[in-house]
Amino acid sequence: xxxxxxxxxxxxxxxxxxxxxxxxxxxxxxxxxxxxxxxxxxxxxxxxxxxxxxxxxxxxxxxxxxxxxxxxxxxxxxx
Numbered sequence: 193x194x195x196x197x198x199x200x201x202x203x204x205x206x207x208x209x210x211x212x213x214x215x216x217x218x219x220x221x222x223x224x225x226x227x228x229x230x231x232x233x234x235x236x237x238x239x240x241x242x243x244x245x246x247x248x249x250x251x252x253x254x255x256x257x258x259x260x261x262x263x264x265x266x267x268x269x270x271x
Contacts, residue, residue, distance in 0.1 A: 193251055193262050194224050196250070196251060197264060198211060198213045200247055201213070201226055201228060201236060204232075204235050205228055205229065205235055205236065206229075206231065207231070207232055210229035211227070212228075213225065213226055213227075220260065221261050222260050222261070222262040223264075223265055224251065224262065224263070224264045224265065225267050227269055228266075230268075230269060233266075236266060237266065244266055251263075
């Protein structure tokens with residue numbers, strides 16, 4: 193899942209080299225953490241969170257039915 197989120201994020205942002213994706217797996221779930229440049233944060237979230245919701249929807253659709261649920265977390269870096 194982390195490769196899918198990385199591909200989507202790099203195609204949206206202005207600074208694709210700053211995209212960082214980390215996958216954290218627990219017993220119950222998989223969390224994909226997405227970090228981008230602070231200038232690109234608005235592009236990843238979108239108006240009223242529409243882009244972020246779309247990314248989460250694509251990841252949910254790509255998750256196999258019999259596996260753990262996968263969540264996307266967009267992490268804001270402090271400057």
